[in-house]
Amino acid sequence: MKKIFSRKTLVVVLIALVVALAAVISMVGTGRPGFVTSAVETVLKPVKSAAAAVAGTCEKLYGYMHDYDRLIEENAALRARLSGADREARDYDALEEENVRLRELLGLSRNNESYEFESASIIAWSASSWDSTFTINRGSANSDIAAGDPVITSSGCVVGLVRTVSSGSSVCVSLIDTTFAASVDLDNVTGSCSAVGDYSLMRRGKLMVEYISDSNRVFAGDSVITSGKGGLFPADLLLGYVDEVTTTSDGQNDVAVVTPAVSLDDLLYVYVITDFSMTE
């Protein structure tokens, strides 16, 4: 019977062990994924970017051919909404002016939020059936992105968080991933709740909000926005809208099922908040 560990196989196994240990040591020491991971991601990044460009072109062509009628209808609906939004914007301006006057009366200064952004494009989604992560084309070599930075869309909707940063790219978890968590506020509910991912909801493209102080005041369509507590996200970023209020499998707690405001399937461009500060 042949021995299991010949010299050649021993060398291969040792190489694999060294690579794995190097990654572990690097992650524990610096929080970065390690030299080998960065090198592999650097080599594979052009392949991922090329494939993303090809896929994007194919999707555009397909969309042009098959979505023409739908786009005409959507355009008409959006025009109607825009005229309504214009009306609301005018009302908002008037209310804002009144707000400034009242604040001056009370002697308060405005909350001043300043964000620093890095724009990025999504070059690959994770091939795993067990998580919801994506890779963006910004890393430590071409940006100031760090692990834990929030990721949002141009309209300020939450997309997720940066998980690991390599030299030329970064891996981010989406808001429906099971590792995602954020402190959020619900309309009509006092006190902050916790938005977290759940595997069975992730398969449906949703997430849940737990630790709701008064679930009787939660209704379908309520907005879920970040509370700013915990320092992970700035306040007032939109996560999504409540779908329904349901009970956990053990029947002990009420949770709200939330549909994300952003459509992850259509997402191509994101913004990473590298720094945000609140002054009052």
Next chain:
Amino acid sequence: MLKKNRAALLLILKHALLLLILYVLQALVFPWFGTAVQPMLLCVAAAGVAHGEGSFPGSLFGLFAGVLTDSALGRPIMTFTLLLTVLGLLIGYLSENWLSANLPAYAASCALSCLICIVVQALPVLLRHGSPAALCLTALIQLAVSMIFSLLLLPVVRCLTRAYRREWRTLPHRS
């Protein structure tokens, strides 16, 4: 000697091409379709090559397949690098000494590799916010889809392993 070197280089290129094609399918094509469950192509290929060629080629192929799997899954180059190397070694060893070179043995090797890879991915999810029922269903579907692709990969793996055996004849002839 020159002919043998050329044959070795050609064989390495064929294995590398298989790895690249499977990586592109796994990491770049299937995710864009947005299907709920995706096959573990690289794990299946690593098991198939190890079953057909033995422990050393199996562990070497598993090493590179593991690196690409970790990259495809957006993880640090660690878990699957080690896992597929060891799986390639073990399946290769079993095929050199006990397993037959037939379809049931090939399918069993691929199923074992898929099952272990699925458990490694599912366990952390179960410990966080996972309902066991949903996880089991996904695991079963992923295993079934991966086995379908293992059958589709069989002719390709057979061609590669026949070429390897012709040159090196490391594995005894078994029915």
